[in-house]
Amino acid sequence: MYYTCPHCFKSISTGNFLYYCFQHNDYFKFPHYDWEKEFWQNEFTFANLKLFIFPKYATQLNDLKATYANKYKRAIYCPECGATNQAKRMCPHCKEEFYYKLLGETTNIVSIIGPANSGKTVFIGVLINELRNDIFLREKDYSFEFVGQRTTDVYRDFFYEPLYEDKVLPNKNNTLSTGNFEQSARKPMIFHIKKVGSKSNIILSFYDSPGEDIEDLDAARTHLKNMYASQGLILLMDLTDKETLMTSMQTLDNVVQMLREGKALYANDKIPTRLALVFTKCDRYKKELGTICNNPPKIPTIEYIDLVSSTFENYLRINGYKHILNTTQNNFSNYRYLPVSALGFEPKTAPDIAKNDISPMMIEYPIAWLINELG
Ligand SMILES: Nc1nc2c(ncn2[C@@H]2O[C@H](COP(=O)(O)OP(=O)(O)O)[C@@H](O)[C@H]2O)c(=O)[nH]1
Numbered sequence: 001m002y003y004t005c006p007h008c009f010k011s012i013s014t015g016n017f018l019y020y021c022f023q024h025n026d027y028f029k030f031p032h033y034d035w036e037k038e039f040w041q042n043e044f045t046f047a048n049l050k051l052f053i054f055p056k057y058a059t060q061l062n063d064l065k066a067t068y069a070n071k072y073k074r075a076i077y078c079p080e081c082g083a084t085n086q087a088k089r090m091c092p093h094c095k096e097e098f099y100y101k102l103l104g105e106t107t108n109i110v111s112i113i114g115p116a117n118s119g120k121t122v123f124i125g126v127l128i129n130e131l132r133n134d135i136f137l138r139e140k141d142y143s144f145e146f147v148g149q150r151t152t153d154v155y156r157d158f159f160y161e162p163l164y165e166d167k168v169l170p171n172k173n174n175t176l177s178t179g180n181f182e183q184s185a186r187k188p189m190i191f192h193i194k195k196v197g198s199k200s201n202i203i204l205s206f207y208d209s210p211g212e213d214i215e216d217l218d219a220a221r222t223h224l225k226n227m228y229a230s231q232g233l234i235l236l237m238d239l240t241d242k243e244t245l246m247t248s249m250q251t252l253d254n255v256v257q258m259l260r261e262g263k264a265l266y267a268n269d270k271i272p273t274r275l276a277l278v279f280t281k282c283d284r285y286k287k288e289l290g291t292i293c294n295n296p297p298k299i300p301t302i303e304y305i306d307l308v309s310s311t312f313e314n315y316l317r318i319n320g321y322k323h324i325l326n327t328t329q330n331n332f333s334n335y336r337y338l339p340v341s342a343l344g345f346e347p348k349t350a351p352d353i354a355k356n357d358i359s360p361m362m363i364e365y366p367i368a369w370l371i372n373e374l375g
Pocket residue numbers: 114115116117118119120121122123169170171210211280281282283284340341342343344345346347350
């Protein structure tokens with residue numbers, strides 16, 4: 001079994017995890033017990049053949065299997081000092097903790113990118129607050145959790161407190177863009193979404209890059225390693241500012257180029273990564289979008305999301321954004337065009353948002369579509 005580390009995006013096989021022993025403060029490896037192999041080697045014998053052939057022995061066979069599987073559940077212990085339950089599991093590549101929630105049978109990673117000023121920081125800050133508070137996911141039987149202390153700390157200090165308590169927008173003079181923030185945000189925040197009863201995990205690995213680092217193709221190659229390992233991608237674009245529009249289109253081109261290289265696709269193959277093209281700050285052209293912006297449901301059906309996407313596709317077509325449509329259609333097999341507004345209004349006296357309460361519009365639609373596709 002292989003896992004993808006949501007921190008560094010390298011692959012880890014079950015037997016390769018690294019552990020850290022708190023008793024003698026050192027790393028150790030713990031040999032992986034392959035119970036299925038041992039089971040077949042020991043029990044698939046002539047004497048036992050009837051268990052495998054006749055359905056009436058099914059229970060007996062399952063019990064036998066369970067005795068092997070149970071041995072697998074023995075506690076991890078440190079081969080150095082013998083300590084049990086004193087170790088944490090870590091990725092051998094980046095030495096970040098690998099929480100048990102990340103061990104699902106299938107794991108789909110969703111990541112987010114966007115050029116500078118496209119609205120990433122505000123989008124992530126508001127989206128996460130919505131996801132953890134509201135009824136949207138619970139209504140659909142999904143759980144939503146923060147994974148690990150760093151995620152909790154970074155979200156609270158650099159997103160929640162500035163936006164919801166100090167009521168300021170990201171700006172050179174506040175914590176949302178100080179050097180301090182850039183440091184902690186170099187590593188992604190990790191969130192876990194799971195549908196009740198499903199074996200599939202969805203991991204949001206949100207790295208809030210400053211943005212400039214991905215507009216240039218060579219820089220993007222070194223910074224966006226996470227894209228290759230992601231099954232879902234949220235790409236933020238901003239149509240409302242000329243410069244940001246240009247860098248948004250450049251970013252889309254870079255993403256296509258990199259995914260094609262990274263996945264070694266033939267010219268006619270489409271990129272299988274699910275792409276949510278998210279158009280931020282749509283409060284600025286709400287009127288032009290017509291009825292889809294009149295009280296859009298907080299808990300959208302998939303049909304409603306598709307309606308929003310096709311309406312917006314049309315909007316892009318008639319307003320001269322055909323380049324975006326063509327690039328997307330020619331390169332991706334699965335995509336949606338989703339307008340969102342994280343704030344829900346135009347901040348008049350940036351960076352102050354105190355006079356208006358944040359009231360996002362359709363901000364959860366990209367996640368709703370992605371979890372429907374991947375969950
Ligand atoms: N009208 C409007 N403006 C927004 C919204 N979100 C962000 N902005 C504006 O866009 C600026 C850049 O957003 P930010 O999240 O810092 O972009 P980043 O550089 O991609 O992280 C903010 O300072 C706001 O002025 C929104 O939902 N509506």
